[in-house]
Amino acid sequence: MNRFDGKVIVVTGGCRGIGKAIVEAFLNEGATVYAWDYKVPTPDEVFIEDEKLRQNVRVIQVDVTSSESVELSAQKTIEESGKVDILVNNAGITRDNLIIRMSEADWDAVLNTNLKGAFLCTKALVRSMMNQRWGRIINISSIVGEIGNAGQANYSASKAGLIGFTKSLAKELASRNILVNAIAPGYIRTAMTEKLSDEQREMFLKNIPLKREGEPSDIAKVVLFLASEDASYITGQVLNVDGGLVM
Numbered sequence: 001m002n003r004f005d006g007k008v009i010v011v012t013g014g015c016r017g018i019g020k021a022i023v024e025a026f027l028n029e030g031a032t033v034y035a036w037d038y039k040v041p042t043p044d045e046v047f048i049e050d051e052k053l054r055q056n057v058r059v060i061q062v063d064v065t066s067s068e069s070v071e072l073s074a075q076k077t078i079e080e081s082g083k084v085d086i087l088v089n090n091a092g093i094t095r096d097n098l099i100i101r102m103s104e105a106d107w108d109a110v111l112n113t114n115l116k117g118a119f120l121c122t123k124a125l126v127r128s129m130m131n132q133r134w135g136r137i138i139n140i141s142s143i144v145g146e147i148g149n150a151g152q153a154n155y156s157a158s159k160a161g162l163i164g165f166t167k168s169l170a171k172e173l174a175s176r177n178i179l180v181n182a183i184a185p186g187y188i189r190t191a192m193t194e195k196l197s198d199e200q201r202e203m204f205l206k207n208i209p210l211k212r213e214g215e216p217s218d219i220a221k222v223v224l225f226l227a228s229e230d231a232s233y234i235t236g237q238v239l240n241v242d243g244g245l246v247m
């Protein structure tokens with residue numbers, strides 16, 4: 001018996017990095033997983049190595065900033081699976097710059113993807129959870145949404161916004177047995193952090209008590225905990241997964 005047998009999961013930004021690790025972790029525990037992503041694997045790319053697990057994953061191309069695209073994807077997903085039990089709002093981008101150089105386009109792109117995207121995906125899928133009176137929504141925020149970061153005013157604002165969104169929804173949806181929590185990752189090794197300079201990386205490592213960078217699987221394990229029955233008395237919380245960087 002697996003923890004997520006029979007459960008249907010949607011993971012946005014599920015085709016690489018942290019999102020892909022979340023998809024793989026749920027597949028390993030018996031779930032059917034829909035990886036919604038803007039950039040999907042090409043026909044000759046193998047997305048999930050294990051052939052047996054691959055049978056339980058579907059990739060849907062979506063732009064989370066577009067209500068039309070999100071609604072179409074939700075329709076496709078629910079038509080095929082009949083329901084969605086768990087939504088992980090993970091899709092996110094950065095467009096870093098100092099405020100005097102930050103363009104309106106960079107502000108809008110980050111807020112639209114990271115914050116409005118979570119709103120649109122939640123709105124499109126929450127009805128299915130409400131109907132069955134069971135659901136889990138897990139939003140991937142960031143520690144910079146809590147402590148800020150120079151050069152990331154847009155990104156930090158979007159991630160702080162996700163925390164407010166999480167707490168409001170936790171209150172709004174509790175009576176329907178839908179639990180809503182956020183995870184605030186610290187420094188995790190993915191394509192997003194590859195852009196950092198060696199100097200920035202050293203600076204992070206120096207300040208991380210556990211003295212290592214995080215792996216996407218470190219986040220995936222906590223997502224699965226929050227989605228599981230073991231977390232059935234936890235809602236409206238932000239869990240930092242950052243090797244102790246922020247405490």
Ligand SMILES: NC(=O)c1ccc[n+]([C@@H]2O[C@H](COP(=O)([O-])OP(=O)(O)OC[C@H]3O[C@@H](n4cnc5c(N)ncnc54)[C@H](O)[C@@H]3O)[C@@H](O)[C@H]2O)c1
Binds near residue numbers: 039
């Ligand atoms: N890597 C870190 O250190 C770190 C730290 C804190 C928070 N996070 C957050 O974790 C999440 C995943 O980050 P990652 O490091 O895996 O990044 P990543 O860039 O490797 O992956 C992000 C995924 O989101 C998808 N995406 C982007 N825009 C989209 C859109 N409009 N519609 C649909 N999909 C879209 C991308 O195609 C990609 O697959 C993000 O929300 C990020 O902000 C990451």
